[in-house]
Amino acid sequence: MAAKTIKFMAVAALLIFGVASSAMAHPDSAEKTGLSQDLVLTNFEHSLRMEEFPGIVESTIYNVVVFKSRFPQLDYAKVATMLQRVAKENRDASLTYKAELACLYLNLNGGFDLNTESGSSDHSQIFKQLSDHLAQKFLAAQQ
Numbered sequence: 001m002a003a004k005t006i007k008f009m010a011v012a013a014l015l016i017f018g019v020a021s022s023a024m025a026h027p028d029s030a031e032k033t034g035l036s037q038d039l040v041l042t043n044f045e046h047s048l049r050m051e052e053f054p055g056i057v058e059s060t061i062y063n064v065v066v067f068k069s070r071f072p073q074l075d076y077a078k079v080a081t082m083l084q085r086v087a088k089e090n091r092d093a094s095l096t097y098k099a100e101l102a103c104l105y106l107n108l109n110g111g112f113d114l115n116t117e118s119g120s121s122d123h124s125q126i127f128k129q130l131s132d133h134l135a136q137k138f139l140a141a142q143q
Contacts, residue, residue, distance in 0.1 A: 037074055040067065048082040054092055061086070061098045062123040065130070068106055069114040076106045101130045 044067070047060035064079055080103050087099035105112075112133050114126060 037071060041074065041076070041079055044079050045082050048079070048086055051090065054095060057086060057090070057095055058098065058123070061095070061102050062126060065102050065105055065114065065126055066116050069116050080106045098127055101127055101134070104134055105130050 044060055044064050047056055050056045061083065064076075064083070068074075068076060083099045083103040083106070087096050087103060090096050090099065105114075114129055116126065
């Protein structure tokens with residue numbers, strides 16, 4: 001039974017990643033393929049609820065950030081609420097930190113472009129960019 005659940009969750013995560021990746025490939029590709037950006041946002045919300053699979057949650061946080069950088073005009077309120085929940089309730093300090101950074105990024109009012117074209121499979125590069133930018137904003141506000 002547990003193996004079946006794990007297999008189902010792995011397939012669901014791959015499906016979510018595939019839909020999100022295809023939408024993020026090119027900013028106008030969603031219109032060309034008929035991809036529902038609302039469906040992607042809903043899938044993000046569901047994936048963030050999978051606490052028993054920290055890898056899925058971390059990947060989803062990364063995908064949310066990249067999706068926001070490509071589609072800034074969408075309403076991310078529900079996803080931001082889920083990220084806040086992950087940040088408050090998760091025991092993994094790394095996930096908590098990344099969820100907080102992503103939530104802050106979703107709430108920024110423009111003025112910051114992420115370099116998501118690096119092609120690196122290391123997600124930490126995106127979170128470092130977020131952290132550095134937020135630190136600069138904080139220091140500028142302190143002066």
